[in-house]
Amino acid sequence: MTVIIQKVKNLSIGFKSKKGEEILILKNITTNIKKGETVGIVGESGSGKSTLALAMMGYVKHGLYTIGGECEFNSSNLLNMKSKDLEKIRGRKIAMIPQNAGQALTPNLKIGYQIDEALQLHSDLNEKEREKKISELLNKVRLPSPETIALRYPHELSGGQQQRVAVAMALAGTPDLLLLDEPTTGLDVTTQAHVLELLNFIAKDTGTSMVYVSHDLGAIAQVSDRIIVMYSGEIVLEGPSRDILKKPIHPYTHGLLKSIPKLSLAGLPESMPGSQPQPGTIQGGCSFFDRCNFSEEKCKNNSPELEFLKEFNTSVRCFNYEKLLKEGEINQNVNKIKNNSQDKEILNLSDISISYAKQKLLDQIFNRITDDNPTVKDININIKKGETIALVGESGSGKSTILKSIAGLLRTKDGLIRFEESRNLSSDLKERNPNDLRIIQLIFQNPDESLNPNHTVEEIIAQPLKLYFGLKGEELKKNIIDLLQKVRLGEFYISRYPRQLSGGEKQRVAVARAFAAKPDIILCDEVTSALDVSVQAAVLNLLQQLKEDFGTTYIFVSHDLAVVRAISDRVAVLYQGRLCEVGPSNDVYKFPSHPYTEVLLGAVLEPDPDIKPKLVAEDIVEEKPPEKGCSFQGRCSRIVGDICKKEIPPWQLTDSGNAIRCHIPIKELQKEQFK
Amino acid sequence: MLFLIIKRILLGLITLFIVSLITFVGTEILPGDACTTYLERQAFGEQLEACYRRLGLNIPAYERYVSWAVNAIQGDFGYSLSGEMPIKEVLGPRIKNSLVLASVAIFIGIPIALILGIVTALWRDKLPDVAISTVTIFAMTIPEFISATLLILIIAIWLEWLPGIVIVPTDVSFFELLPNIILPVIAIAMIMTAHMARMVRSSVIQVMASEYVQMAILKGVPYWKMVFKHVLPNALLPAINVVALTIAWLLGGVVVTEVVFNYPGLGRLVIESISNRDLPTVQALAIILASIYVSINLLADLMTLMLNPRLKTLQIRK
Numbered sequence: 001m002t003v004i005i006q007k008v009k010n011l012s013i014g015f016k017s018k019k020g021e022e023i024l025i026l027k028n029i030t031t032n033i034k035k036g037e038t039v040g041i042v043g044e045s046g047s048g049k050s051t052l053a054l055a056m057m058g059y060v061k062h063g064l065y066t067i068g069g070e071c072e073f074n075s076s077n078l079l080n081m082k083s084k085d086l087e088k089i090r091g092r093k094i095a096m097i098p099q100n101a102g103q104a105l106t107p108n109l110k111i112g113y114q115i116d117e118a119l120q121l122h123s124d125l126n127e128k129e130r131e132k133k134i135s136e137l138l139n140k141v142r143l144p145s146p147e148t149i150a151l152r153y154p155h156e157l158s159g160g161q162q163q164r165v166a167v168a169m170a171l172a173g174t175p176d177l178l179l180l181d182e183p184t185t186g187l188d189v190t191t192q193a194h195v196l197e198l199l200n201f202i203a204k205d206t207g208t209s210m211v212y213v214s215h216d217l218g219a220i221a222q223v224s225d226r227i228i229v230m231y232s233g234e235i236v237l238e239g240p241s242r243d244i245l246k247k248p249i250h251p252y253t254h255g256l257l258k259s260i261p262k263l264s265l266a267g268l269p270e271s272m273p274g275s276q277p278q279p280g281t282i283q284g285g286c287s288f289f290d291r292c293n294f295s296e297e298k299c300k301n302n303s304p305e306l307e308f309l310k311e312f313n314t315s316v317r318c319f320n321y322e323k324l325l326k327e328g329e330i331n332q333n334v335n336k337i338k339n340n341s342q343d344k345e346i347l348n349l350s351d352i353s354i355s356y357a358k359q360k361l362l363d364q365i366f367n368r369i370t371d372d373n374p375t376v377k378d379i380n381i382n383i384k385k386g387e388t389i390a391l392v393g394e395s396g397s398g399k400s401t402i403l404k405s406i407a408g409l410l411r412t413k414d415g416l417i418r419f420e421e422s423r424n425l426s427s428d429l430k431e432r433n434p435n436d437l438r439i440i441q442l443i444f445q446n447p448d449e450s451l452n453p454n455h456t457v458e459e460i461i462a463q464p465l466k467l468y469f470g471l472k473g474e475e476l477k478k479n480i481i482d483l484l485q486k487v488r489l490g491e492f493y494i495s496r497y498p499r500q501l502s503g504g505e506k507q508r509v510a511v512a513r514a515f516a517a518k519p520d521i522i523l524c525d526e527v528t529s530a531l532d533v534s535v536q537a538a539v540l541n542l543l544q545q546l547k548e549d550f551g552t553t554y555i556f557v558s559h560d561l562a563v564v565r566a567i568s569d570r571v572a573v574l575y576q577g578r579l580c581e582v583g584p585s586n587d588v589y590k591f592p593s594h595p596y597t598e599v600l601l602g603a604v605l606e607p608d609p610d611i612k613p614k615l616v617a618e619d620i621v622e623e624k625p626p627e628k629g630c631s632f633q634g635r636c637s638r639i640v641g642d643i644c645k646k647e648i649p650p651w652q653l654t655d656s657g658n659a660i661r662c663h664i665p666i667k668e669l670q671k672e673q674f675k
Numbered sequence: 676m677l678f679l680i681i682k683r684i685l686l687g688l689i690t691l692f693i694v695s696l697i698t699f700v701g702t703e704i705l706p707g708d709a710c711t712t713y714l715e716r717q718a719f720g721e722q723l724e725a726c727y728r729r730l731g732l733n734i735p736a737y738e739r740y741v742s743w744a745v746n747a748i749q750g751d752f753g754y755s756l757s758g759e760m761p762i763k764e765v766l767g768p769r770i771k772n773s774l775v776l777a778s779v780a781i782f783i784g785i786p787i788a789l790i791l792g793i794v795t796a797l798w799r800d801k802l803p804d805v806a807i808s809t810v811t812i813f814a815m816t817i818p819e820f821i822s823a824t825l826l827i828l829i830i831a832i833w834l835e836w837l838p839g840i841v842i843v844p845t846d847v848s849f850f851e852l853l854p855n856i857i858l859p860v861i862a863i864a865m866i867m868t869a870h871m872a873r874m875v876r877s878s879v880i881q882v883m884a885s886e887y888v889q890m891a892i893l894k895g896v897p898y899w900k901m902v903f904k905h906v907l908p909n910a911l912l913p914a915i916n917v918v919a920l921t922i923a924w925l926l927g928g929v930v931v932t933e934v935v936f937n938y939p940g941l942g943r944l945v946i947e948s949i950s951n952r953d954l955p956t957v958q959a960l961a962i963i964l965a966s967i968y969v970s971i972n973l974l975a976d977l978m979t980l981m982l983n984p985r986l987k988t989l990q991i992r993k
Contacts (some may be wrong), residue, residue, distance in 0.1 A: 057893055062884070083898065091895030107985055108908045117904075121895050155982040169894065351760040 003035040005209050006056055006094075007179050011030050011069035011079075013051055014279075021282035025051050025064060026070075027233045030306075033177065038203055038210040040224030040241065041215055044276050044532040044638055045503075048233040051116060052180045053213045058086050067122045073177075092122040095170035099182040101162035112150030115169050122173035141198060160191035167198065169207075176211045184219055188394040189559065193613040194605035196222050215533060217260060219247055222613070229253050232277055232287040235306055236655035239314030242609050249324040250316050251292045259537035261566035263604050266585065266586060267334030268566050271538035275502045286318075290296035291534075294320045295593040337544055340570050341387030345421050346553050347406070347521060352379040352415035354401050355576070373627050374413050376577035377403050379442065383518075388554040390585070391599065392561060398577035399557045403523045406555065407442050408432050421521075424633040438468045440591030445526035448507035450499040453614050457484070457509050458494045465514040483512040486549075487542060502534035508542065515546060539613075541565055561604050565589055573597045575632050576625035581656030594660045596632045598673060630663065638672060640664055683976060687969040694748070694965040697758050702954045707711040710807040723835045742956070749803060752959035755948070762959045765944070773940035776847060776863070777857055777925035778932075780918070785871065790958075791910075792875025797902065799880060808871070814869035823862040830846075830858060835846055836920055840937040867921050874917050875910070882910040917974030926971075927964040 008031050014024040019141050026048045033039055033056075043049040054061065055071050059076030070077040073089065081089075090096075092294075098104035105114060113638060119130045138146035138343055141164040154162060163183060170178055180199070184192040195350035197662060200223055203210055211225050220227060220241075227244040229237040229252065237250040248254045253271040262269075274291040286292070286299040306317045318324075325595055355371035364514035376398040383389055391399040404410040406417060417425045425436055451460055461480045464472045471479055481491050487508040507527065512521050524543070528536045544567060547554060558564050563583070564571060571588040573581040581594040589599060595616075602614035617635045629645040636644065640663050649663045662669065710726035717723075731742075746753065752762035795804040814822075833837030843857045862890045882888060883906060891905045923986065930942035937943075941960065948956035 054893075059893060087895045087897055089895070090893050096888055096890070096893040098886060100886060104890040106887040106909070109904065117896065118894055122898075155985050166890075173895070193721075468918070635910065639758045 004032045005035050005073070006033040006068075007072040007074060008032070008052070008056065008357075009070050011052070011055060011122060012067040013048075013055060013064055014067050015064050016335060017280060019254060021280065022067065024067065025041075025233050025279055026055070027287075028069070029235060030069075031228060031235065031238065033211060035176070035209055035211055036207050037225045038212060038223050040227045041213045041229060041230060042220050042221035044215055044231035044534060046232070046276055046279065047230040049213045049215075049230050050181055052230070053096075053211055055095060056177070056179055056211065057090055059090075059460055070306055078267065079167050086183055087121075091170075091175070092117055092173040092495040093175055094452065095173055095175040095180065096368055097163075097166050097170045097178060097180045097183045100186050101166040102159060102186070104166060105162060106156055109153075110150065111152050111154065111315060112167050113151070115165070115172055118169050118172035130485070131310055131592065133417055135171070137171055138165075140171065140202075141165070141168045143168075159187050160195060163187060163191075163195055164198070166584045167195075167202070171202065174206070175208060178208050180212045180214075183212075185214065187193055187214065188601060189605075190394065190603040190615075190617070191453050192219070193605065193615055194584065194607070197613075197615060199223060205406060209644070210388065214352060216605070217533070217607035218244070219337035221607045221609050222605055232282065234280065234287060235315070236288065237489065237609060238306075238316045239312060239316075241398070243312060243314060245607055245609060246329050247325075247327075248330065249312075249314065249321040250318050251294045251320070251324065252288050254327075254330065255291070255293065257330050259534060259542075260330065261537070261560075261562040262606060262608075263334060263562050263565055263589065263601065264606075265334050266589075268334040268541050269332060269334050269537050271541045272534045273538070275532065275535050276506050294318075294323055296320065315354070334566070337368075337388075337567065337569070338548060339384045340548060340551065344385045344471045345382055346385040347383040348416075348418040349379050349381045349402075349406070349423070350416050352402065352405065352416070353377045353413040353636055354398070354405055354410060354419070356401075371413060373625060374577070375625070376405075379415070380577060381572055381579075381582065383555065385523075385553055386547075386551050388556055388567055388614055389570045389572060389575060390556040390558060390564040391572050392564055394559070394600075395444065396576065401577070402574075403442070403555065403557055406521075407440055407523055408437070428540040434468065438464075438517045439520045439524065441514040441517050441521075442516050442523045443507075443510050443527050446501065446530045447498070447510045450510055451506060451513075453498050455497070456494070456503075457489075457496050457498075460509060461512050461516050462497075464513060470518050479516070483516055486515065486546065487512045502535075503531050504539060507531060507535075507539055511539075511542065511546070515550065515552075518550075519552065521553045522557065524558075526558075529558070536563070543567065546657065549622055549633070550637075561600060562606075573600065575606045576622060577627060579661060580632060581660045583654070583660075584656065587640035587654065589656040593658070593669070593673070594632075594662055595636050595669075597662075599635070630632045630661075638664060638669075664667070677846070679980070680977065683973055686850035687973050689960065690969050692964055693813055695744060695962050696740075698958050698961040699736075702958060703736055704884050731761065746932065747959070747962060748990065751832055752962075755953055755954045762956050764859050766941075766963065767957065769939060769944050772938070773926055773929075773957045773991075774854070775852060775857060775940070776929070776938065779856060779921065780860045780867065780925055781922060783860065786870035787864075788868040789875055789914075791868070791872040793879055793902075793907070795872065795876045796883065799883075808876075811869040811872050814865045814940075814964075817865075818931075819862055819866055820931050820935055823859070823932055826858050826862055827935075841939070845941070852859040856938070859932050859938050862932050863925065863935075867925065871914070871917060871921060875914055877915055879906060879910040882906050885909075898919045912979060915982075916972075916980050919971045923968045923971045926967050 008029055011026055011029040012024055013026040014022055017023050029052060041049045041052060048460050051061070051064065058071065058081055062068060066079050073081050073094065078086065078089065115134050115137060116130055119125060119133055123387065125133060134150055135146040138149055143149050143161060143164050185196060196219060212220060214220050224241045227241050228235055228241065229244065229250065237244060237253050245257065248257055249340050259269050267563050268591065272291060277287060284303065285301050286295070286303050287294050289299045292299065296319065304317050304319050306315050308315045310666050352375040353374045355374035357371040379391070393399050393403060401410065405412050405427050408425070408427060410427065412427040417427060419425050419439065426432055430660065431539050434444060440485050458480055460523065461483055462476055465476055465479055480494060481611065484491065484493055489508055490503060501509065528539055529587065531539060540563065543554070546552065556564065556568055568585050571583065572579060573594060575596045580596045581588060599617045602616050605613055617637050624634055629647055630649050633639060633644045649661045651659050651661050652666050653659055654666055660666065710730060710732060711722055714722055714726060731739060743753065746806060750763060752761065754763050755762045793809050795807045798804045827839040830836050837857055838855055841853060843855060888901065888905055891901045896905070927941055933940045933942040934946060948960065951973050
């Protein structure tokens with residue numbers, strides 16, 4: 001007999017718009033959470049998934065209110081409970097692990113106190129016992145030396161450690177239900193895999209039910225038994241995890257899974273059109289109608305009900321799910337990207353070192369940088385015209401730092417940036433002439449911040465056109481409309497402001513602005529990270545198309561290794577500002593490779609319950625690169641001896657032209673990794 | 676940490692040096708000088724020469740600056756022109772009076788401001804907030820010369836409860852002074868409290884909206900415990916600097932209120948010595964007011980540093 005822990009019944013939550021209309025964030029949600037199961041709630045930003053998780057704790061954010069329905073826990077409705085009674089449930093029966101532990105831990109209170117607070121509230125232990133319990137909890141979440149960690153302030157810990165503290169805090173009350181709101185989203189790939197592994201262990205160990213909210217199907221696939229897919233405030237699909245991920249019978253999930261790049265597949269996946277509608281804009285009919293490949297006339301005006309299919313133990317909200325049932329297991333098509341690289345070299349980085357150390361007075365006077373152990377060191381990369389080279393690595397690996405130097409935003413300590421074999425570019429923006437500035441353009445991670453909110457799309461795109469080509473009047477306008485069409489935006493976007501655009505549309509405008517300068521090289525800094533999953537593939541496809549049309553060279557920085565796999569011709573792997581491996585993507589993604597690449601690739605989470613991450617190295621955060629020897633010595637599981645600590649490893653070439661910097665001979669690496 | 680404190684103190688001293696230089700140069704390049712002002716129509720020939728000799732104005736400017744600065748460091752600002760008495764003696768009681776006025780205003784105003792700010796933030800958009808916010812915004816917008824004059828009109832003239840202006844000797848004792856300062860304190864405290872309450876309100880609201888407060892609620896922390904442990908320590912940190920600026924303003928800058936109430940404080944002395952062209956006193960005042968600003972801000976920065984664990988460890992690491 002399965003015990004139901006929480007019942008969500010016909011829950012609707014919304015807000016009043018300025019015009020006084022009631023706008024729904026959650027529409028009539030009904031679902032049950034059973035004892036001991038882990039339920040994944042997946043959806044894009046704005047799908048209502050976080051609102052639903054918070055409602056399960058009886059918490060409704062400022063500005064929102066419950067329109068109808070209930071969240072039943074122990075046969076009482078949390079949504080109309082008095083706050084006195086809620087205090088006894090929150091943290092004790094139901095606990096939350098927040099998305100961003102760095103923001104969710106109170107900055108002025110020590111770690112130990114924050115856990116102790118939960119223990120004081122939710123247990124009868126005395127002070128001595130509590131102290132012991134804090135150590136136990138910190139041990140359980142695998143934090144080193146619990147006694148010293150307890151005395152630290154939140155900002156003194158790394159992101160992964162903060163997240164572990166949040167887990168420990170949630171476990172303090174031994175809750176029956178754990179709600180996890182994107183608990184690994186802000187973390188590095190390797191840390192993310194470790195935290196997920198810990199959560200899986202805890203779920204098994206304590207038998208706690210979990211609700212895991214995320215936009216990341218990869219993470220959801222690793223933890224959940226059952227998946228709920230949300231789209232604009234509705235449950236569109238709910239069922240056993242494996243079925244949902246392998247044979248999704250709702251068009252949205254189907255399209256989404258097809259559009260996510262996979263490590264095992266080189267090439268760009270098909271993209272989904274459009275983006276999720278804003279709350280309150282749907283006029284009746286199916287909310288997915290505009291983007292659906294299976295839609296019919298009746299979908300336009302009638303909205304489908306959530307239908308329970310007993311034989312599959314699945315609920316689906318679609319009139320045409322049978323068509324998808326017939327399709328069976330999902331079959332991902334990818335378009336192999338054309339390798340446009342020519343033999344001509346376009347950019348050469350030689351011996352680049354970059355230092356963030358504060359300059360001493362004397363150095364400031366002589367305008368020089370002295371630092372024996374700079375953040376980025378000895379970067380040698382030769383970039384061919386028309387290729388896409390990706391820089392990958394965890395946060396702190398120096399990938400964005402190198403981009404900034406190429407753009408001239410950050411002075412280098414040593415080294416040369418050479419353009420087209422002949423021209424040296426200064427790393428100081430002020431010393432570059434307008435043409436040097438034009439040939440290299442940047443696209444930033446977050447278009448919300450990189451587009452001026454007070455400028456219309458026209459003004460945004462006009463700036464490079466006016467600046468570099470002096471265009472005016474009709475000609476200027478014609479060029480702007482041309483560019484908008486190139487990024488698949490209609491002419492009518494010209495008078496819009498960034499706030500009137502969706503995330504994907506904003507990023508398209510940013511792309512158009514970069515291409516307006518007719519650059520030779522475009523630096524892409526995490527261009528898809530801020531976008532929703534369903535929009536990501538469309539932007540990647542657009543970038544690839546534009547590259548083929550214009551012969552542009554991309555230097556692509558991303559933490560998402562599957563995205564890099566999809567779009568890049570060549571990959572450079574960085575650790576602590578030092579190159580580990582450079583080579584054609586196909587070879588880097590195949591073993592044998594540098595031990596760090598092995599760690600990175602092993603930690604990638606695929607939206608497939610059958611592919612488990614391999615955790616090779618410890619997840620330690622190093623603050624500074626080591627002074628001597630191999631940059632990866634601190635975390636490497638294949639250290640061969642003192643030589644790794646003393647000497648910088650030599651470059652070794654594989655047969656396929658992959659360069660690896662390691663003391664272990666290639667042949668032996670191969671043996672080790674194929675074991 | 677120690678290094679940082681020393682560095683901040685040195686910077687403060689440099690600021691003071693620059694201020695003294697600017698006031699000195701400023702008084703130098705103004706047309707006319709102490710003697711022409713003092714002697715008025717007799718400012719020519721033998722008398723003027725004698726005056727220059729007496730005040731030492733015949734020696735080069737930089738030498739005068741050095742000797743003035745050396746004396747000033749020892750607390751000797753020379754002689755005032757009008758009263759022909761040491762500036763030290765003029766300043767002493769004035770500083771004391773200003774201190775009395777400021778500290779009474781601070782001791783009454785700051786607690787009230789904190790309470791009002793916190794109450795309005797916690798009951799945001801509810802009746803207490805709407806009521807208090809209306810009053811504070813009103814109090815903020817009325818200039819002090821109007822509120823002060825109204826206070827005199829209503830409380831001193833119509834109701835005859837308190838004296839309307841302060842008619843006491845400059846060196847009066849504290850307890851004799853006290854009944855006289857009630858009206859000036861109200862006039863000053865109104866604006867100051869309103870400003871600070873608004874500041875505290877927005878700061879508390881910002882922290883209340885933070886993720887860590889939401890986390891504390893979801894952890895089951897009771898409301899008032901959450902307010903005192905998780906909200907206020909973080910919300911009031913930024914208030915320290917604002918309080919410091921207000922104190923500095925109170926000590927040196929409540930010129931208008933002091934003039935309206937005829938209060939013998941530093942602010943009125945500034946007005947008096949400027950209109951009398953008593954340049955040595957003006958110089959001394961400039962330096963003293965600058966020192967007050969510099970030292971109070973320094974104190975506030977150090978306090979923030981001590982109370983904010985984030986800043987503390989950052990500095991130690993570097």
